[in-house]
Amino acid sequence: MRSAPLRIAFAALIVASPLAGQTNLERVVNGAYTPSHDYDLIHQRIEVRNFDWDSTSFDARVSTSLVSLRPGLDSVVLDMGRSLRVRSVTPARSYARPGDTLVVRLARPAGFGDTVRFTVDYHGAIHQGQGLYFFKDDGRPHRPQQVYSGGGTDGNPRWLPTWGGPADKATWELAATVPAGLTVVSNGRRVSERPAPGGMHTVTWRQEKPASTYLISLAVAPFAKISDRWRGIPVEYYVYREDSALARPLFGITPDMMETYSRLTGVPYPWSKYAQVTVADFIGGMENVSATTLVDWLPDARAYRDRPWYRQSLIPHELAHQWFGDLVTAEDWGNYWLNEGMAEFMPGQYWGAKHGAHAEQDYYLAEYQQYLGVDARRRMPLATYSSNNVYPKGALVLEMLKAQLEPGPFWAAIHRYLTRHAYGNATTDDLRQAVLDATGQNLGWFWSQWIYSTGYPQFVVTSAYDSAARALTLTVRQTQVDTATADSTGFRFAVPLAFRAPIAIRVGTVAGDVVRRVTIDRREQAVRIDSLPGPPTMVAFDDDNAVVKTLEFEQPTPWLATMLARHRHLWQRAWAVQQLARRATDPAAAAALAAAVRGADYFLTRAQAAEGLSAFPAAVAVPALEVAAHDTAAQVRESAVAALGRVGGEGALAVARRAWLADSSDQVRAAALLALARLGAPDARAAVLEGLGLPSYRDAIQNAAITLAVQHGDPELVAALGRVVGSQSLPAIALAALASRGDTAARGLLRAGLDDERPWVREWVLGAVEQQLDPGPALGLLREAQPSLTRAEARSAVAQAIGRLERPPS
Numbered sequence: 001m002r003s004a005p006l007r008i009a010f011a012a013l014i015v016a017s018p019l020a021g022q023t024n025l026e027r028v029v030n031g032a033y034t035p036s037h038d039y040d041l042i043h044q045r046i047e048v049r050n051f052d053w054d055s056t057s058f059d060a061r062v063s064t065s066l067v068s069l070r071p072g073l074d075s076v077v078l079d080m081g082r083s084l085r086v087r088s089v090t091p092a093r094s095y096a097r098p099g100d101t102l103v104v105r106l107a108r109p110a111g112f113g114d115t116v117r118f119t120v121d122y123h124g125a126i127h128q129g130q131g132l133y134f135f136k137d138d139g140r141p142h143r144p145q146q147v148y149s150g151g152g153t154d155g156n157p158r159w160l161p162t163w164g165g166p167a168d169k170a171t172w173e174l175a176a177t178v179p180a181g182l183t184v185v186s187n188g189r190r191v192s193e194r195p196a197p198g199g200m201h202t203v204t205w206r207q208e209k210p211a212s213t214y215l216i217s218l219a220v221a222p223f224a225k226i227s228d229r230w231r232g233i234p235v236e237y238y239v240y241r242e243d244s245a246l247a248r249p250l251f252g253i254t255p256d257m258m259e260t261y262s263r264l265t266g267v268p269y270p271w272s273k274y275a276q277v278t279v280a281d282f283i284g285g286m287e288n289v290s291a292t293t294l295v296d297w298l299p300d301a302r303a304y305r306d307r308p309w310y311r312q313s314l315i316p317h318e319l320a321h322q323w324f325g326d327l328v329t330a331e332d333w334g335n336y337w338l339n340e341g342m343a344e345f346m347p348g349q350y351w352g353a354k355h356g357a358h359a360e361q362d363y364y365l366a367e368y369q370q371y372l373g374v375d376a377r378r379r380m381p382l383a384t385y386s387s388n389n390v391y392p393k394g395a396l397v398l399e400m401l402k403a404q405l406e407p408g409p410f411w412a413a414i415h416r417y418l419t420r421h422a423y424g425n426a427t428t429d430d431l432r433q434a435v436l437d438a439t440g441q442n443l444g445w446f447w448s449q450w451i452y453s454t455g456y457p458q459f460v461v462t463s464a465y466d467s468a469a470r471a472l473t474l475t476v477r478q479t480q481v482d483t484a485t486a487d488s489t490g491f492r493f494a495v496p497l498a499f500r501a502p503i504a505i506r507v508g509t510v511a512g513d514v515v516r517r518v519t520i521d522r523r524e525q526a527v528r529i530d531s532l533p534g535p536p537t538m539v540a541f542d543d544d545n546a547v548v549k550t551l552e553f554e555q556p557t558p559w560l561a562t563m564l565a566r567h568r569h570l571w572q573r574a575w576a577v578q579q580l581a582r583r584a585t586d587p588a589a590a591a592a593l594a595a596a597v598r599g600a601d602y603f604l605t606r607a608q609a610a611e612g613l614s615a616f617p618a619a620v621a622v623p624a625l626e627v628a629a630h631d632t633a634a635q636v637r638e639s640a641v642a643a644l645g646r647v648g649g650e651g652a653l654a655v656a657r658r659a660w661l662a663d664s665s666d667q668v669r670a671a672a673l674l675a676l677a678r679l680g681a682p683d684a685r686a687a688v689l690e691g692l693g694l695p696s697y698r699d700a701i702q703n704a705a706i707t708l709a710v711q712h713g714d715p716e717l718v719a720a721l722g723r724v725v726g727s728q729s730l731p732a733i734a735l736a737a738l739a740s741r742g743d744t745a746a747r748g749l750l751r752a753g754l755d756d757e758r759p760w761v762r763e764w765v766l767g768a769v770e771q772q773l774d775p776g777p778a779l780g781l782l783r784e785a786q787p788s789l790t791r792a793e794a795r796s797a798v799a800q801a802i803g804r805l806e807r808p809p810s
């Protein structure tokens with residue numbers, strides 16, 4: 001699973017997290033430990049029909065085969081959401097529905113090893129998004145009729161009776177009867193498609209290899225299917241018909257990714273097909289076995305200039321899950337990092353294999369920055385229930401493990417892990433054992449400090465050079481403190497006061513580099529590097545960036561300049577940029593950054609150096625940023641334009657204005673718009689007004705314009721927000737944010753929006769009012785609007801919202 005990154009700073013957007021906001025059902029399914037159950041789920045046949053998009057309901061029959069694991073098994077407990085209304089269970093003595101379970105009292109007790117079969121017939125009334133998502137065709141652009149399952153670690157028992165935990169794998173068959181114009185996509189192989197009465201058809205898919213039931217998927221929509229192949233295995237892209245032309249440029253990379261993952265792991269793609277299915281309003285992606293569900297944000301041709309997250313991260317992440325998560329599944333959610341850490345790790349391996357070391361380092365540098373942010377909010381280990389950092393920390397720890405073992409042994413260990421637990425489950429200790437068996441390496445310290453403890457080494461290094469002895473002495477201190485507190489279940493996580501860090505130190509001199517390998521493993525220790533050919537010109541601590549860390553190391557500007565100019569590792573360069581950027585009065589620092597902006601051999605370094613210049617005086621920064629604003633990489637131009645907005649001055653304004661008018665990238669234009677406003681350009685208001693109406697991928701330009709409209713909030717901009725309230729949900733949120741600050745014009749536009757002729761606009765406006773305004777003002781606005789609403793649907797929706805606000809859920 002992967003949720004999309006946030007794009008908007010001003011709005012308090014709520015983002016679903018796979019294990020956040022737990023309900024009772026999730027607690028039942030998602031225990032921290034593998035729960036006991038006294039049967040082995042073997043096979044389920046799932047028949048669904050009579051989907052009703054108005055009442056968000058359906059009918060279903062699920063036939064379950066299981067094997068008793070206890071003598072005298074007289075009842076079977078399945079997970080089943082309480083909103084599903086059971087009509088019958090046959091054969092059975094009786095059934096009961098305590099909480100979110102179904103208890104089937106068997107017609108006669110089963111012996112140990114006996115097979116048990118029964119069929120549950122039920123009606124499913126679904127609260128939108130709980131198990132299934134329904135969208136009817138109400139004329140909204142890019143939103144065809146559809147229904148799909150949310151899946152994930154808790155979703156499927158909300159629409160079908162099953163064993164919801166990951167540790168009991170089964171096969172299944174899914175037969176969906178839907179209108180003939182709609183395509184059905186599910187797991188495994190499509191075995192039949194037959195006409196059914198009333199203009200319907202029944203499509204049956206069969207998952208023939210065992211998998212965890214949280215990976216069951218159903219997606220129904222008027223899809224176009226684009227067919228591809230990898231080593232004879234069908235690779236399919238299901239998108240809305242209007243997106244047909246966008247599918248292959250986006251997903252066409254999939255077979256190459258399958259080939260790369262198969263080669264790296266030594267385990268060929270393990271399922272009978274691979275489908276990627278795009279749906280509306282999805283959290284991001286979900287790795288349903290052999291049938292990944294993805295959000296419907298297909299990039300257009302322009303968007304590729306900005307390296308879209310969809311292709312860079314989402315597609316390779318979900319594909320990696322087909323091995324890590326689907327073939328070998330975490331036994332319980334306390335080991336969830338095995339799924340998510342590996343899935344987050346693998347895209348960096350793909351890009352490294354494809355484009356080389358810099359592309360790989362680039363990927364993990366972004367993970368590192370994310371990880372530091374997550375860790376700053378709360379420190380948790382990887383291998384614990386509901387850990388907050390299984391994605392970026394998992395990816396970084398695996399990259400460290402690869403560096404520690406060297407790639408050959410690392411992949412041998414991964415191969416061992418995948419083949420030993422194929423179609424089964426694994427715990428963190430199974431991964432440790434696979435490493436031990438494949439490489440002979442115990443690495444107890446590694447598992448202890450990186451998987452079961454929390455935090456990272458925070459190094460403070462000082463250096464002294466003895467020119468007589470030609471010796472450099474580094475004093476290395478680890479300054480992290482153990483303040484991690486007990487969590488809600490009473491676990492207390494520890495931060496090691498002394499991490500073990502096998503690293504290399506590179507000392508540059510005019511006569512060449514000297515590299516020493518040392519192991520740092522104490523709170524404070526001295527490292528002496530002698531017999532240097534001359535005084536240091538550069539010191540790179542942890543030369544290969546083999547250890548996740550922060551580093552404080554005060555160095556002379558020329559050392560940093562040398563590092564930025566010639567160190568091959570992006571982490572070291574980024575660190576040098578950071579140090580140099582703090583020296584805004586030092587011309588040598590400016591010169592070093594300017595040189596990197598002009599000449600660095602990888603775009604990320606040029607972009608970071610451009611960003612680093614933003615605190616420097618215009619006279620030194622603008623000429624270099626002007627060069628960067630013409631860079632071939634959009635990310636460099638974006639950084640340059642953003643930096644110019646902070647540098648200020650006429651020269652900056654001219655460059656930002658040209659970028660706004662003429663750049664080929666949406667992200668650069670969005671940055672230019674923000675820069676124009678920041679620079680106080682006289683034409684900024686006209687640009688914001690224009691930006692509000694400009695289409696761009698993921699609304700990058702419009703979002704920048706909306707942010708500025710909210711900041712400035714003058715009547716003309718507020719009126720313009722009202723005119724684009726139908727383009728996406730953000731203008732309504734912006735109006736609500738303005739209304740909450742007392743803007744009466746914005747409030748009036750919200751009132752009008754509640755009665756908009758387009759149902760989806762009414763939904764956005766009502767949602768914005770409920771979420772952005774305090775309950776009192778929200779109620780006031782809705783009550784005031786109520787008498788003038790001309791549409792029955794609008795009156796009903798507003799009345800329901802008033803009910804919710806008057807009686808908030810306890």
Ligand SMILES: [Zn+2]
Pocket residue numbers: 001002287317321339340343
């Ligand atoms: Zn994932």
